[in-house]
Amino acid sequence: PVYTQDDVTKHRTLEDGVWVTYNGSVYDITDFVAVHPGGDKIMLAAGGALEPFWALYAVHNQEHVLEILAEYKVGELCPGDCKEEGATSADPYSSDPPRHPALRVNSQKPFNAEPPSEILSENFITPSAFFFKRNHLPVPRVDPHAYRLEIHGLPRGPVCLSLEEIKTKFPKHTVTATLQCAGNRRSDMNRVKQVKGLNWGISAISNATWGGARLRDVLVYAGYLPGSSARHVQFEGLDVDPTGTPYGASILLGKAVSEEGDVLLAYEMNGEDLPADHGYPLRVVVPGVVGARNVKWLGKIVVSEEESQSHWQQNDYKGFSPGTDWDTVDFKTAPAIQELPVQSAITVPQEGVVLGAGQGTVTVQGYAWSGGGREVVRVDVSLDGGRTWNVARLQHGEEGGAAPAPPNRSWAWTLWELRAPLPPGARELEIVCKAVDSSYNVQPDTVAPIWNLRGVLSNAWHRVRVRVSED
Numbered sequence: 136p137v138y139t140q141d142d143v144t145k146h147r148t149l150e151d152g153v154w155v156t157y158n159g160s161v162y163d164i165t166d167f168v169a170v171h172p173g174g175d176k177i178m179l180a181a182g183g184a185l186e187p188f189w190a191l192y193a194v195h196n197q198e199h200v201l202e203i204l205a206e207y208k209v210g211e212l213c214p215g216d217c218k219e220e221g222a223t224s225a226d227p228y229s230s231d232p233p234r235h236p237a238l239r240v241n242s243q244k245p246f247n248a249e250p251p252s253e254i255l256s257e258n259f260i261t262p263s264a265f266f267f268k269r270n271h272l273p274v275p276r277v278d279p280h281a282y283r284l285e286i287h288g289l290p291r292g293p294v295c296l297s298l299e300e301i302k303t304k305f306p307k308h309t310v311t312a313t314l315q316c317a318g319n320r321r322s323d324m325n326r327v328k329q330v331k332g333l334n335w336g337i338s339a340i341s342n343a344t345w346g347g348a349r350l351r352d353v354l355v356y357a358g359y360l361p362g363s364s365a366r367h368v369q370f371e372g373l374d375v376d377p378t379g380t381p382y383g384a385s386i387l388l389g390k391a392v393s394e395e396g397d398v399l400l401a402y403e404m405n406g407e408d409l410p411a412d413h414g415y416p417l418r419v420v421v422p423g424v425v426g427a428r429n430v431k432w433l434g435k436i437v438v439s440e441e442e443s444q445s446h447w448q449q450n451d452y453k454g455f456s457p458g459t460d461w462d463t464v465d466f467k468t469a470p471a472i473q474e475l476p477v478q479s480a481i482t483v484p485q486e487g488v489v490l491g492a493g494q495g496t497v498t499v500q501g502y503a504w505s506g507g508g509r510e511v512v513r514v515d516v517s518l519d520g521g522r523t524w525n526v527a528r529l530q531h532g533e534e535g536g537a538a539p540a541p542p543n544r545s546w547a548w549t550l551w552e553l554r555a556p557l558p559p560g561a562r563e564l565e566i567v568c569k570a571v572d573s574s575y576n577v578q579p580d581t582v583a584p585i586w587n588l589r590g591v592l593s594n595a596w597h598r599v600r601v602r603v604s605e606d
């Protein structure tokens with residue numbers, strides 16, 4: 136039999152059956168779940184594809200694993216996008232791409248979702264399927280042959296480039312860079328007092344290798360010369376609201392033209408064409424700068440004396456005092472967020488888990504990152520709510536074969552780990568982490584003093600409470 140992705144997605148529990156797909160086939164693995172050597176992690180794949188998980192857990196790249204899987208085959212997956220025709224209703228989201236069911240969805244339309252945090256720190260490079268998705272509008276379907284990028288505001292006059300020209304006229308450059316949503320960890324602020332915005336956990340952050348043309352090279356081609364009075368580079372997406380207004384944002388021209396800014400017009404993510412959710416066929420990647428300025432489905436660039444006048448540049452993505460509320464806020468008084476502050480969070484163990492005292496040690500893992508290319512120089516971890524501290528072992532990209540980042544160009548996150556003896560007799564641990572960047576910026580210890588009405592820039596010490604069993 137042939138099954139659609141929808142048929143597979145319906146099978147996500149032991150009661151309804153657990154189905155997965157692999158290489159175009161469908162498997163009913165309900166009976167295998169209890170005997171899986173890797174434990175109940177297998178349930179993360181329920182209703183979706185195995186490939187992105189097996190990219191994380193390379194132990195599966197062996198023949199005997201495929202032999203086990205073959206025993207559970209029940210049919211084929213409908214090739215291509217087998218959505219029922221006629222469903223192309225007036226819904227502007229009807230052409231959104233399929234997504235992996237393991238993502239934790241914060242909003243379906245527009246699609247906003249984060250990966251389960253326990254898998255976030257499994258790999259230095261986040262597989263694209265699990266990279267957090269933050270869309271403001273429906274995903275535009277762009278024909279790569281008809282695609283054109285317009286560039287305005289430079290001496291050569293309006294310049295228009297096809298995708299092929301962007302790929303062939305300019306050298307390809309790759310950059311490994313972490314993107315973080317301004318609202319990452321907003322749920323911590325919500326616990327202090329309700330804010331407006333998607334209730335992101337700790338996983339609205341991910342790391343990928345991006346490939347494309349340098350924005351600098353494209354601007355120089357369009358006639359950019361130092362000394363112009365322009366200060367900003369505005370970007371417009373091809374994603375539009377019902378009135379036809381596109382998503383828009385801007386960055387400083389200085390960042391865009393700097394030899395060391397590494398700003399890309401990216402057409403590749405992790406060695407493949409950009410996925411639809413990440414801006415196919417072309418997006419901006421602005422390393423060290425808040426996700427919101429990394430405009431996807433890029434249609435237009437304007438070099439200007441002015442910032443982008445878009446809603447998202449002017450009336451959103453700004454920080455305010457904890458004393459400012461929706462009656463008193465004046466968005467004109469705060470600058471648009473560009474570089475983000477130093478951040479870290481604990482991905483393992485998860486809140487509420489029970490550790491076995493018999494093991495004698497606890498392993499704590501997480502991520503740390505800072506904006507503006509500032510390197511993470513230290514991560515401190517406490518097992519007792521912040522009274523005593525240990526220094527975590529940092530894992531920069533080099534262990535994965537990446538070259539060390541030059542000074543002030545640490546665009547990628549740092550994963551870290553601490554293995555420490557369990558404090559004797561402790562029945563409960565309050566695990567805390569905090570990172571230090573190369574400018575010796577530190578994270579604030581509590582959320583309340585940095586609370587703001589939009590719930591952005593949430594970077595207080597991350598705390599996770601776990602219990603220790605008696606055995």
Ligand code: HEM
Binds near residue numbers: 164179188199
């Ligand atoms: C039907 C799908 C799957 C099959 C047939 C399968 C099979 C296996 C097998 C045979 C091993 C032992 C490999 C060895 O040591 O030689 C293993 C280990 C493991 N699996 Fe899976 N697996 C599946 C899905 C998954 C998924 C979706 C995940 C994660 C989300 C996962 C996570 C793991 C982990 C972490 C281990 C390593 C455990 C350890 O190192 O002790 N597996 N799996």
